[in-house]
Amino acid sequence: xxxxxxxxxxxxxxxxxFAVEPSERLSDPAxxxxxxxxxxxxxxxxxxxxxxxxxxxxxxxxLRVLLRERIxxxxxxAQAVKYITDRYGDFVLLKPPVVPATYLLWFGPIxxxxxxxxxxxxxxxxxxxxxPVAPLSDAEARxxxxxxxxxx
Amino acid sequence: MRRLLFxxxxxxxxxxxxxxxxxxxxxxxxxxxxxxxxxxxAPAFQLAGLDGGQGIALAALKGQxxxxxxxxxxxxxxxxxxxxxxGLEKQIGVPVYGIAYKDKQPDTERFLKQLGxxxxxxxxxxxxxxxxxxxxxxxxxxxxxxxxxxxRKRFVGPLSERQVTRELLPLVQQLQHS
Numbered sequence: 014x015x016x017x018x019x020x021x022x023x024x025x026x027x028x029x030x031f032a033v034e035p036s037e038r039l040s041d042p043a044x045x046x047x048x049x050x051x052x053x054x055x056x057x058x059x060x061x062x063x064x065x066x067x068x069x070x071x072x073x074x075x076l077r078v079l080l081r082e083r084i085x086x087x088x089x090x091a092q093a094v095k096y097i098t099d100r101y102g103d104f105v106l107l108k109p110p111v112v113p114a115t116y117l118l119w120f121g122p123i124x125x126x127x128x129x130x131x132x133x134x135x136x137x138x139x140x141x142x143x144x145p146v147a148p149l150s151d152a153e154a155r156x157x158x159x160x161x162x163x164x165x
Numbered sequence: 166m167r168r169l170l171f172x173x174x175x176x177x178x179x180x181x182x183x184x185x186x187x188x189x190x191x192x193x194x195x196x197x198x199x200x201x202x203x204x205x206x207a208p209a210f211q212l213a214g215l216d217g218g219q220g221i222a223l224a225a226l227k228g229q230x231x232x233x234x235x236x237x238x239x240x241x242x243x244x245x246x247x248x249x250x251x252g253l254e255k256q257i258g259v260p261v262y263g264i265a266y267k268d269k270q271p272d273t274e275r276f277l278k279q280l281g282x283x284x285x286x287x288x289x290x291x292x293x294x295x296x297x298x299x300x301x302x303x304x305x306x307x308x309x310x311x312x313x314x315x316x317r318k319r320f321v322g323p324l325s326e327r328q329v330t331r332e333l334l335p336l337v338q339q340l341q342h343s
Contacts, residue, residue, distance in 0.1 A: 058302035071293075072302060072303075075293050079297065098201065100297060101198070102198065
């Protein structure tokens with residue numbers, strides 16, 4: 014049982030742990046850390062819900078190596094990422110940029126909130142402004158008293 | 166005006182329903198990515214040929230419309246596409262170039278010997294860097310490059326007869342006459 018669990022854990026953890034292969038790493042830890050951060054923000058276009066940092070796809074490997082080459086060659090983070098988006102488009106950015114095509118994505122929730130909030134406040138204000146409830150007439154008051162007595 | 170307000174939820178529902186209808190269309194592949202390079206200059210490349218033979222250089226292709234097909238011997242869909250490629254040059258009337266993507270040369274040679282060589286010339290891209298410059302994310306992929314060396318169209322996955330007659334052929338003809 015223990016062995017099976019260990020094997021399961023190994024299988025589940027293995028791809029994540031080994032995606033960035035030792036041979037890919039840069040010798041300078043600072044540069045490697047930057048490359049690591051960037052590759053966690055880039056989508057693998059082969060297996061589209063993984064980052065290139067965690068993907069085992071050969072193309073993800075190539076892109077990790079490429080990214081490290083750019084960084085080692087002195088690219089800033091933005092330049093290195095642009096090198097990849099120039100080729101694969103903004104789709105590879107796991108955090109989509111704010112550009113006209115993504116305005117709906119970024120501002121949609123705020124617009125919906127404003128619309129719903131506006132609608133609700135108009136509705137509530139109208140309800141409050143509606144004529145106040147008329148006080149009970151004498152006959153109604155007596156009827157209520159009678160009802161309460163019957164209850165008791 | 167007030168009455169129209171009651172139609173708003175209906176309009177919203179219709180909009181969402183239409184969106185779902187389009188998004189759930191079984192013929193639409195949600196994994197398909199648009200190319201970032203459409204209408205942009207094709208990335209320069211200079212690739213050696215098989216066995217030290219004549220390769221391909223982008224600069225030498227300027228002035229003519231060309232089709233570039235990324236393929237590999239290890240790629241199963243490339244085999245499916247292959248019979249169509251065999252007659253493609255004749256069918257569309259422009260040269261079709263092949264780029265062997267991350268393939269070992271003997272394997273590429275065996276592949277072409279077995280199935281036939283449909284290409285005008287072949288470039289060897291063993292590192293896959295030229296493919297990355299093109300934004301290739303899986304073989305086969307097919308690009309149309311116009312006379313000025315701009316990428317005009319990308320087909321992802323094996324070309325179908327329908328894509329050739331409906332999209333590739335009209336585009337190539339239009340580009341040739343412009």
